[in-house]
Amino acid sequence: MTDELRMDVHRVYNCNQMDYDINHPKLDKMLPCNEDRFDSGVDSLKDEEYKSIVEHMESMNMAATERTTGKDIDDEPWKKEATEDGDTFLHLAIIHEATEETIQMIHQSHGDLFLNIQNNQRQTALHLAVIMEQPQLVERLLKAGCDPRLVDDSGNTALHIACKKGSLSCFGVLTQVCPIHLSSILAAPNYSGHNCLHLACIYGFLSLVESLLSLGADINAQEQCNGRTALHLAVDLQNPELVRLLVTKGANINSLTYGGYSPYHLTFGRQNVEIQQQLYALTAQELRDLPESESEDSDWEVQSEDDQMYDDIRVVGHK
Template identity: 35%
Template sequence: MERSGGEKQGKLDFDESRIDSGIDSYKSISREQDGSSDSSEDKDKSCATDERLDSAYVSSSLTVDSLGDFIEKCSVSECESATDCEYTEEEVNFLTTVTEDGDTILHLAIIHEEECFARQLMELFPPDLMDIQNNLYQTPLHLATYLNQPTVVKGLVEKRVSLELQDQEGNTSLHVACEHGFWDCANEMIHNASPSKLANVLEAQNWRGLTCLHVATLHKHHRLLRLLMKSGVDLNIQEGTSGKTALHMAVELHDLTAVNLLLNKGVNVDAAMFNGCTALHLAVGRQDAAIANLLCQAGADKMIRNMEDETALDLADGNDDILALFPFDDIQIMGRTVMNFS
């Protein structure tokens, strides 16, 4: 490549004749070059990789012959940034190669876990190219997160890629980290993103109406819950379909640890779903005396009525452990205490 001033720099050398299909052959080529044989250990590793990279993330029909060959033939320009360089037509074609599945060469490097090459490409790619979404609307950041590559995630976030882009299921990259429990990837996104961008991501709902907090709660990733709490996430944010908060979800899952975490961080214990049910309604309805007791200790209002005009006491249904949580020394009409015998 050449600087805009004309000084020659290291070029991206590649053989155009090798632009063909068959990217998946690169691993076997790499093994041949290393002089290694097809041992049972190699086969096991290959199988493990094939199982982990499912069809949602592996391109099936590609336009490059061997990523391994490209890696060997490429050298990174010494330009300090992409904007300092002028690319030749061949170099532009290389950097903007897109497969039939919509993957760029950066997508492919991440898919095949060539982290060093991916980092080199990040130095060459202009920011807008690093936000290209493939046919499944996955950006390189989605893929690096799905494959649990925190180093690559960090590099991409530091290059100011978008954290707000959503894949075909409406998930941001942080959603992906929260679903799979990849704390390191989530940590890189949270601590390297600008506060304004992070706030938008934390509020973003996927197509099921779930925010990152809801996803982490549903999958019982308590360490991620703590990370999200430290980042200033709105603990009372409601999911889009039924209005549940993370506390409602934790109660439904009988997740005592998550309930404790949320209560200790000041979640609204009386937040209501769209149908008027509070977390206490759900705990009593599921006959979970332990969680119902926690909620009562946190000051849950026992007389809130849902849209069916039911209080939590109405749902106790003869459960002595639950009924013991409700005092009977008050006379109440329409949820209001009119006489107290204590």
């Protein structure tokens, strides 16, 4: 191992713990998503574990070598090393932007299951490459055999994360290099019930919305929380540009949530008159009035029965 490479190894494994928060300020309180945290886990290493890893890395020959198809993961012991948080050397190299070492590890792991190892947050190297905005590594990982269908502990594939971050470069690589799995990934919801199109709408990335639709994303797909479509979400977020785009692209104006609400219904009590006027003109006449709530009466009846059942309760001596 060269002196320069040895210094890079120390740099990779001697960095402080880093957080990567991709929460977006436009996220409305009405649109709950699981908070995502991306931690390197380096600080969780005990001193003796850290020394062992560095010594192992220093003794490891990282020079590019010819690999044979089907070579087993056990042939190279460094692939079995991991931190308390489940991060492999590859995870850590990506997190700390040690690009040269990352490329060498990917080259030596072509076709190996090692590429798809998930850390304790169920992130693969591919997830982390997208989080770190490294499209060149995303491409190398995909071509080496990293599975783009794997999800993290929030149910997000790497493409879901690219849509949350608004990463056009990583989005382009993910959609072009592995088109065979694209349709299933586009349709897959994360654990909050949102697919890639929903996420791009929630975070307001209009260019990604257009790209997703051109790739075949279902514009009328309902998120699994309460059945909102992309258009419902655009109204919720009071984003007139997104509303116009979705309407132009053929979104179903009369689509109803599980509670029976059309996108126009969601304009009630909102400040953007432009959105309300636009949707009013396009919404079917029978869907312009808010649906009557049958649950209110039934809830009142139950409450009234309860009041009658417990009308003998006394508080501080009074009935």
